Amino acid sequence: MIDKTVFENKIAAYYTLGCKLNFAETSTIGKVLSEQGVRKARPGEKADICVVNTCSVTELADKKCRQAIRRIGKQHPGAFIVVTGCYAQLKPEEVSRIEGVDLVLGAEQKLDILQYLDDLKKKEERGAVIASPTKDIRTFSPSCSADDRTRHFLKVQDGCDYFCSYCTIPFARGRSRNGTIASMVKQAEEVAAQGGKEIVLTGVNIGDFGKSTGETFIDLIRALDEVDGIVRYRISSIEPNLITDEAIDFVAHSKRFAPHFHIPLQSGSDDVLKLMRRRYDTALFRHKIEKIKEVMPDAFIGVDVIVGTRGETDAYFENARTFIESLDISQLHVFSYSERPGTQALKIDHIVDPKTKHARSQQLLDISDRKLHTFYEAHIGRKAEVLFEQTRKGGMMHGFTENYIKVEIPYNSSLVNETRQVTLGDWNEDKTALKIYDF
Numbered sequence: 001m002i003d004k005t006v007f008e009n010k011i012a013a014y015y016t017l018g019c020k021l022n023f024a025e026t027s028t029i030g031k032v033l034s035e036q037g038v039r040k041a042r043p044g045e046k047a048d049i050c051v052v053n054t055c056s057v058t059e060l061a062d063k064k065c066r067q068a069i070r071r072i073g074k075q076h077p078g079a080f081i082v083v084t085g086c087y088a089q090l091k092p093e094e095v096s097r098i099e100g101v102d103l104v105l106g107a108e109q110k111l112d113i114l115q116y117l118d119d120l121k122k123k124e125e126r127g128a129v130i131a132s133p134t135k136d137i138r139t140f141s142p143s144c145s146a147d148d149r150t151r152h153f154l155k156v157q158d159g160c161d162y163f164c165s166y167c168t169i170p171f172a173r174g175r176s177r178n179g180t181i182a183s184m185v186k187q188a189e190e191v192a193a194q195g196g197k198e199i200v201l202t203g204v205n206i207g208d209f210g211k212s213t214g215e216t217f218i219d220l221i222r223a224l225d226e227v228d229g230i231v232r233y234r235i236s237s238i239e240p241n242l243i244t245d246e247a248i249d250f251v252a253h254s255k256r257f258a259p260h261f262h263i264p265l266q267s268g269s270d271d272v273l274k275l276m277r278r279r280y281d282t283a284l285f286r287h288k289i290e291k292i293k294e295v296m297p298d299a300f301i302g303v304d305v306i307v308g309t310r311g312e313t314d315a316y317f318e319n320a321r322t323f324i325e326s327l328d329i330s331q332l333h334v335f336s337y338s339e340r341p342g343t344q345a346l347k348i349d350h351i352v353d354p355k356t357k358h359a360r361s362q363q364l365l366d367i368s369d370r371k372l373h374t375f376y377e378a379h380i381g382r383k384a385e386v387l388f389e390q391t392r393k394g395g396m397m398h399g400f401t402e403n404y405i406k407v408e409i410p411y412n413s414s415l416v417n418e419t420r421q422v423t424l425g426d427w428n429e430d431k432t433a434l435k436i437y438d439f
């Protein structure tokens, strides 16, 4: 039984580090607290409860979490600080020792936050409480973030069964699981009813959707495509071996799925892919890119790559670079390999020094810049449908085409969350977006 009086007149501040999945889950934690009457802190306002949803994808991510928690403690003196997310799941003791932390919630407990916020007593009075994280995480907690009026992040799947050699996510988020198609459709209908226009399907390994419900990813996207009111869906990162040709054909002919893909390659060398224990080779990856471009020539394709993994020799990197250069893709997201305790990658002998990692990263970023530039330039003068977003920066607003080209115009509040047919113009001043000729 929850004692509601504990939450009377309380104010909460929310902080999210890491991926879109975390953003969706923080938003659900916010909903749980607001149902108890807890109000969200306004900018600059002191909160009584601070919820920090952490990430642990790299050593640097852990460090950023520690810094953020300390900073939040100073910004909200006396607040009850709750830390959850991947870092809290993987290293609960370490997190509990950070100055100011009152409660550490594992991945399974984050949405049961109310039962742990029983008396809001500070650490000084009773010590930091660790709600012992469950190792075998199996619960699927539905989440959909609605922070922006335009774009919503719908969690369709959680966890991963792949155990790539460098990754700790399966330990932090547990086994692959998902909600039902019917529950996803319901959430999409709610987004549409609230006026939301764009939904990004998120998860850890979303192509694995259906494992726990006996359904399939293609049936999920078929069902979502029928939800009236949603203008666009985007599929966030999906493993190359799980994006089927059937799903690619479906997106090409669908009513609402945007020609926009985000596919992790991780390495363009087959030898390194084997060391990483990835489940495809470069031939399969190339086939997927060619298939997308065959049926959607203007599709935007973003690709994740990790440089400096253990075992990535000069020769392997050179193979990888040549392969990546040859792909018809739009942008690279380049990450530097980071050692993670408990991973199989630590057994590989060859270690890449930081200077070489940096140089490799730079080479791939240059390729990315060239590819992105070419992709944008090819669209100048062409017609496109833009959905304008809420954020205002320096008197300007932004929007995105279906194929993820960013456009910039002077701020006009009547265009927020609206779509318009436009002719794409030349680059803006800092070459980060295109201007618009007419609409």
Ligand code: SF4
Residues within 6 Å of the ligand: 160, 161, 162, 163, 164, 167, 168, 169, 170, 204, 205, 239
């Ligand atoms: S597919 Fe591999 S890299 Fe992605 S979350 Fe699963 S184990 Fe980690």
